[in-house]
Amino acid sequence: MCGPQLGGNSQCPLCQSAVKYLLTTHYPACSPHFNARAPTQTNLLIARDRFFAHWEPIPICRIWDKVTDAQADSIAWSANDLLIRIGIRMDEYKGDNFNRNEPPYRQLYQAFNPDCDDLHFLPEIKIKSKTIEITSKNMHIQNTWNGTTTLKSLLDLDLYFTCPTIFILSDILEYLLEPEMDHSFIQKVAHGYRSPQCDYIDVSHLPYQHMLNSSWASLIMDNEENIDYWVGSFRGLSPMKITNVSPHKSNLTPRQLLHAIIATNWNGDWPRPEYFADKFAKHLTLSYCTKLFDIFVQKPPWTNDLLRRAAPPGAWLADCLHTCLLGIFNPGSLDKQYWVKNDVYVRLYDYINEELINLKLISRSLYHSNASRSTNNKGNSMELLALHLWDQAEHLLLFTMIVLCIFLNEATKEWAPVGTPAF
Numbered sequence: 001m002c003g004p005q006l007g008g009n010s011q012c013p014l015c016q017s018a019v020k021y022l023l024t025t026h027y028p029a030c031s032p033h034f035n036a037r038a039p040t041q042t043n044l045l046i047a048r049d050r051f052f053a054h055w056e057p058i059p060i061c062r063i064w065d066k067v068t069d070a071q072a073d074s075i076a077w078s079a080n081d082l083l084i085r086i087g088i089r090m091d092e093y094k095g096d097n098f099n100r101n102e103p104p105y106r107q108l109y110q111a112f113n114p115d116c117d118d119l120h121f122l123p124e125i126k127i128k129s130k131t132i133e134i135t136s137k138n139m140h141i142q143n144t145w146n147g148t149t150t151l152k153s154l155l156d157l158d159l160y161f162t163c164p165t166i167f168i169l170s171d172i173l174e175y176l177l178e179p180e181m182d183h184s185f186i187q188k189v190a191h192g193y194r195s196p197q198c199d200y201i202d203v204s205h206l207p208y209q210h211m212l213n214s215s216w217a218s219l220i221m222d223n224e225e226n227i228d229y230w231v232g233s234f235r236g237l238s239p240m241k242i243t244n245v246s247p248h249k250s251n252l253t254p255r256q257l258l259h260a261i262i263a264t265n266w267n268g269d270w271p272r273p274e275y276f277a278d279k280f281a282k283h284l285t286l287s288y289c290t291k292l293f294d295i296f297v298q299k300p301p302w303t304n305d306l307l308r309r310a311a312p313p314g315a316w317l318a319d320c321l322h323t324c325l326l327g328i329f330n331p332g333s334l335d336k337q338y339w340v341k342n343d344v345y346v347r348l349y350d351y352i353n354e355e356l357i358n359l360k361l362i363s364r365s366l367y368h369s370n371a372s373r374s375t376n377n378k379g380n381s382m383e384l385l386a387l388h389l390w391d392q393a394e395h396l397l398l399f400t401m402i403v404l405c406i407f408l409n410e411a412t413k414e415w416a417p418v419g420t421p422a423f
Contacts, residue, residue: 086112089175090168103393104165111207111214122216122254123327125209125320125337149312152199160301161310162291165391169206174198203313208320215321215395222395223261227252230260254328262403265396270421273408276400277351278359283397284352285361292388295381296352297362297370304377311380314387315340321386321402329406330415342379344405349378 090105100109151170154161177198220227231252252260263269266276284293295302319339326338350371357367382401389398406412407421416422 083112085175086172089172104168104391107211107214107218107390107393107395108165108168110217111210121213122209122321122324123331125323125327149203149309150199151201151203151205154203154310154313157306157310160306163313163387163391165387166313170201173201173205177201203316206313206316208317211317211390212321212324215390215398218393219261219395219399220257223264226264227257227260230264258325258328258399258403261396262400266400270403270407271400272421273348273351273404274355276397276404277348277355280352280397280401281355281359281361283394284356289392292385295384295388296349297366298373298377298381304374307377307380307384311383314383314385317390318383318386318402318405321398322405325399325402325406329420340383340402340405341409342375344408345379345382346375347408348401348404349382 087109090108091100100106151166151173154166155170259270262271283289284296293299295307298304298307319337322340323338353367353370356362356370357364362370386398386401389395389401412420413422
């Protein structure tokens with residue numbers, strides 16, 4: 001009846017019911033008498049949900065061509081100030097036990113460090129939170145209004161969810177929320193104490209664009225010699241004449257850069273799924289990848305429910321990268337976000353499982369156990385592994401995995417240019 005302003009009309013039965021529902025859901029201990037709370041305060045609850053639905057904690061910095069010089073200087077100053085504050089916060093978080101140049105700290109610092117080199121940026125994507133309006137049909141059954149999975153729910157998984165990136169980003173986002181404390185619906189607390197409203201920070205609020213730009217920049221920097229070689233081969237130069245060919249001056253398109261990086265690391269071309277699976281299987285069995293192996297084979301304590309609850313941030317990361325890479329291959333596709341199809345994840349999972357048994361890295365019984373897992377559980381494992389690959393700075397494996405997800409998707413054939421691999 002009252003539409004977007006639901007909860008603001010004290011004479012409306014629907015608003016009264018919404019007030020009661022919101023108060024009992026979010027403030028059960030503070031509202032024993034529903035009639036004593038003013039409708040305007042209920043609007044604050046709705047405003048709070050809307051704030052978190054559209055909150056962008058880390059603004060995109062690559063807008064230099066759209067602003068004046070004065071605006072650019074102001075943006076650069078603000079971005080640099082933000083970087084300094086985040087650096088201080090990360091130093092406080094990691095203490096003396098970690099090396100700033102080790103993952104995930106290195107790529108997290110880089111994610112928040114603005115870079116004006118367009119080669120270091122993936123296509124911009126539009127990330128939309130799942131906004132749910134309060135209506136008479138859903139107000140009695142809907143538990144969360146504007147999100148998918150809160151970071152608090154992930155941290156509450158305790159030792160089952162051991163991903164440093166999520167812990168660090170949660171800490172940083174709570175820190176960045178402090179300047180917004182002038183919002184009346186965010187409970188003010190003493191300095192150094194956590195606002196309860198931080199519980200509403202959702203996985204959709206993580207700075208995926210910045211995280212993936214960091215990966216892209218790392219891939220370019222780590223593969224400059226490979227790109228030089230690819231550029232030389234592309235121009236028909238002999239290996240002796242390509243030492244001065246700079247990838248940043250070669251006018252390569254993002255697709256050519258991606259091809260150069262992946263092809264020179266995978267025997268000269270886009271890799272077949274079997275080649276990727278072989279390398280991925282070997283990575284899973286490295287001594288420092290025990291938790292990744294446990295996720296892949298769903299070793300206890302990884303139950304179906306735990307995997308389902310832990311997978312969302314990895315799914316968001318993979319879907320965002322999937323959208324970025326689709327934008328490189330097919331620029332006309334950047335109008336929305338594209339999810340990775342679960343059946344593609346299942347195919348990759350099965351390829352990896354085959355390589356694990358072929359390489360004698362798992363037993364025959366474990367191979368059959370993996371093969372018999374449900375398609376949803378296989379997909380959840382692959383999504384969570386995507387996040388851990390980023391956490392370990394395994395950017396080549398992560399990008400190759402998502403490139404294969406594009407090539408293995410039947411829908412790719414509808415727009416793919418000549419020469420695109422078809423597996």
